[in-house]
Amino acid sequence: MIAEIVAVGTEILLGDIVNTNACFLSRRLAAVGVDVYHHVVVGDNPGRMAAAFRQALGRSDLVVVSGGLGPTEDDLSKEVMAEVLGLPLDFDAAVMAGIEDFFRKRRRPLTPNARKQALVPRGATVLPNPVGTAPGLFLEAGGKMVFLLPGPPGELGAVWEQHAEPLLRRLGVGGQVILSRTLKVCAMGESQVAHLVGDLFASSNPTVAPYAKPGEVHLRVTAKASGPEQARELMAPLEAEIRRRLGWRVFAVDDGTMAHAVGERLVAAGLTLAVAESCTGGMLGALITTVPGSSRYFLGGIVAYANQVKVSHLDVPGELIRERGAVSEEVAGAMAAGVRNRLGADVSLAISGVAGPGGGSPAKPVGTVCFALARPEGLFTWSEFLRGDREEVRGRACQVALTTLYRYLVTGNPEGE
């Protein structure tokens, strides 16, 4: 079964809104084992809508249309689809009663154009909308299945979950389940990952595909099987092989982050953490505390944005700042040592850099970031040149700091293998 998602709405083509409906529907269709081969977006134009609907009906078994079911004259999905399928529109009294009820409950006057939403293509199954006035519709015609769903994401989601997906399951659609797991790889670029596991990319079920992310590579393992358990069984050996080759560099799965990976290792080792931040302004602490329960290991931090705070609250010698500059490995080292000592933490991280857009110099251009990791064995300092705008440099700096801490916690060495 091949599906296609057609979103209708000029606002998407103008870039005013992102087509999150296509993303939601794709994920849900994959979960019931339906392959999506195309997403299409057309504006509120009857001619182009009709062409898109005809093409979708020609090449796909299931067509899911989102948007264009509202009360205004611009909302034409139902009218155009009915015409393409040669179906008349009938007034549905039950739908109208639901719309009237919706307005009454919200104490809003019923508007004349609301009646348009009670027109239903002959033979369609009405899928009630629990959070809005436009119901979803399901049609079967010429061996094809069609859903028409309201455009607001909250309404589309509710109609899909409560009515459309159960109906598909009742019809025995899909059957085969597609499951995916994303293995996240650190401390290695996409080409290097491809070099080490690229031969596995030829596998067909399960498949594995790489996605380059800033500072990380994601390997997505996908399996298709008769059920979730069978899909998981298919994926397990491939995942094990990837982990065997890449080792600790696989730091997280799916929604897991480097902050989670670091947290797990700190808890396992019984260590506490503190941070000292300059250019990141608190972002590293904010990232660490995205993890629920991070209070088990994170004590806190000193945001020393002004140099005077580096001196007064991190015991960085003022002379060191004058001689080496605030953005130097020496000052980062003193910051890490200072916060570790002051907060009584086992390990600490410090970041001081030039995030830009101003503040760069020939010797220390924008993107220069100095780091330090203070640990019982002593100080480890290093620096990197990070690309991107101010927020990218700051975000990458936090990621680099956490990745180095993770590497130290796993291998016993910030540069360990």
Next chain:
Amino acid sequence: MIAEIVAVGTEILLGDIVNTNACFLSRRLAAVGVDVYHHVVVGDNPGRMAAAFRQALGRSDLVVVSGGLGPTEDDLSKEVMAEVLGLPLDFDAAVMAGIEDFFRKRRRPLTPNARKQALVPRGATVLPNPVGTAPGLFLEAGGKMVFLLPGPPGELGAVWEQHAEPLLRRLGVGGQVILSRTLKVCAMGESQVAHLVGDLFASSNPTVAPYAKPGEVHLRVTAKASGPEQARELMAPLEAEIRRRLGWRVFAVDDGTMAHAVGERLVAAGLTLAVAESCTGGMLGALITTVPGSSRYFLGGIVAYANQVKVSHLDVPGELIRERGAVSEEVAGAMAAGVRNRLGADVSLAISGVAGPGGGSPAKPVGTVCFALARPEGLFTWSEFLRGDREEVRGRACQVALTTLYRYLVTGNPEGE
């Protein structure tokens, strides 16, 4: 000039990522006066890619392809487009040198598959990628224009802004210009905004439309005209009228944020700021320092995630924490006073709350957040119940703290009008 955006990537069809590239490109094309009639998404399948490219070239004047330019065997956009247009692929030594440089700067070994990214369809203009290895490409063939752009949004955005859009402008593409400005409104709900300026929503050119955001309302003013200057002239009186009615509550325009608004007011008043954070873990400081030049007024902060740090580094009496709890207006007040005193700032903000998912109690459920603003006139403390998951509560807490500071700086009173 009619444009079409074709995104290539099975991950989009699986619902793993949202097609934000299409949204970005649509907005940018609208700004140069190009109408987008279709978005299409196809997977990494050469047959379906070729069909999508052919259809796009048939019905559109400008085809923008995103994704499929990476180094792996799955990345086929360049190869398929070259075949559709009947162009051979040539090895480009200059592109290869750029790729080698990219790897060298990152101290990563160059992998054999990197060479694939240096193949260029004959006659194509190379659009350098400042943040990645795959350059963008521009082709003209059979009266049509084609852009091939890298898929990672940061790379696509950089290539578009630095090379693709300037090239389109040099070619004199585009007709009527659509310009928008977003006025951001704080301290007022959507219905109150509609009550005060709703009559302006009927205007047709320029138009104005409200968008409710968490804690803010955005008013989007849009004008269509023969040029950018004419569009701006159309918008100016409408914007002036909105500002006349809503006053200081219009705190920012377009990319401006509350952090910018607060920064401008602090600079104007010659005041310095410090923060004390518990549940937000550094997020407030990170937000304040998104603003370039924030070192003019932001001294730094203390992230007192552990209670012992509240006592040792913010002078919060241990007894107060035991009696009132760490999440209390009294403790928030002591935190704000402590950081203001310790860092020698003119004003300070403190946040202590239950961000969840654990840690709630019947008296202080998840979402309870206590705040304090310390200023020369004394302490102002308050608390709010914020909805959402852990990250939403933390983000909203920072927004609430900054909005209150802004209100104080503008009106002289944290609750002023």
